[in-house]
Amino acid sequence: GESVGLHLPTLSVQEGDNSIINCAYSNSASDYFIWYKQESGKGPQFIIDIRSNMDKRQGQRVTVLLNKTVKHLSLQIAATQPGDSAVYFCAESFSGTYKYIFGTGTRLKVLA
Amino acid sequence: SQTIHQWPATLVQPVGSPLSLECTVEGTSNPNLYWYRQAAGRGLQLLFYSVGIGQISSEVPQNLSASRPQDRQFILSSKKLLLSDSGFYLCAWSFTGSEQFFGPGTRLTVL
Numbered sequence: 001g002e003s004v005g006l007h008l009p010t011l012s013v014q015e016g017d018n019s020i021i022n023c024a025y026s027n028s029a030s031d032y033f034i035w036y037k038q039e040s041g042k043g044p045q046f047i048i049d050i051r052s053n054m055d056k057r058q059g060q061r062v063t064v065l066l067n068k069t070v071k072h073l074s075l076q077i078a079a080t081q082p083g084d085s086a087v088y089f090c091a092e093s094f095s096g097t098y099k100y101i102f103g104t105g106t107r108l109k110v111l112a
Numbered sequence: 113s114q115t116i117h118q119w120p121a122t123l124v125q126p127v128g129s130p131l132s133l134e135c136t137v138e139g140t141s142n143p144n145l146y147w148y149r150q151a152a153g154r155g156l157q158l159l160f161y162s163v164g165i166g167q168i169s170s171e172v173p174q175n176l177s178a179s180r181p182q183d184r185q186f187i188l189s190s191k192k193l194l195l196s197d198s199g200f201y202l203c204a205w206s207f208t209g210s211e212q213f214f215g216p217g218t219r220l221t222v223l
Contacts, residue, residue: 032209032210034211034212036214041217041219042216042217043202043204043214043215043216043217044156044202044214045214046211046212046213049210049211089155089156091212093209095209098144098161098163098169098208099158099161099171100146100158100206100212102155102156103155104154104155105154105155
């Protein structure tokens with residue numbers, strides 16, 4: 001079935017550097033994508049989303065890039081801070097469904 | 113603004129005991145509601161979702177059930193818990209085609 005996966009289970013980044021978290025999706029019909037941040041023991045928090053009619057969307061210190069040709073999604077975090085340490089999930093959805101498919105997650109560790 | 117509540121925050125139950133987890137949403141109407149389970153260090157597994165009162169869709173066959181007695185109330189239940197039911201249970205709400213908002217979660221340990 002369709003799945004959303006991540007290339008790297010753990011990413012260690014030096015404080016102040018930029019982080020890039022990647023995600024691959026398999027359903028070419030997916031038209032809505034979301035990134036979530038989950039801190040230990042808490043529920044996931046919405047970071048940023050993008051629809052399939054866009055290639056790039058920027059938020060505060062975060063950018064999501066969507067490459068529909070290779071079915072790839074990435075989250076870029078600028079000037080990574082200790083508070084960015086968490087597990088990051090991508091999720092996909094498509095029109096006509098109420099469901100969201102989540103990837104397995106990438107743990108981001110920020111090194112001081 | 114919208115808020116979502118879950119309780120209890122943590123729960124320790126013996127095998128074979130019943131379960132009832134509750135989720136309520138404030139500040140919105142007619143939301144889609146979801147129950148997920150997350151094993152330690154793993155992703156989110158969709159268990160149930162509901163698009164309206166009394167409407168429940170089950171994603172994973174198991175000894176769990178869900179009910180939506182009111183528009184903004186979603187309940188996860190079991191008659192007899194199994195060891196494998198241990199995990200972090202998350203409730204979420206959304207409108208179709210937009211982001212999901214998650215509750216704080218319930219940590220369930222079945223002994």
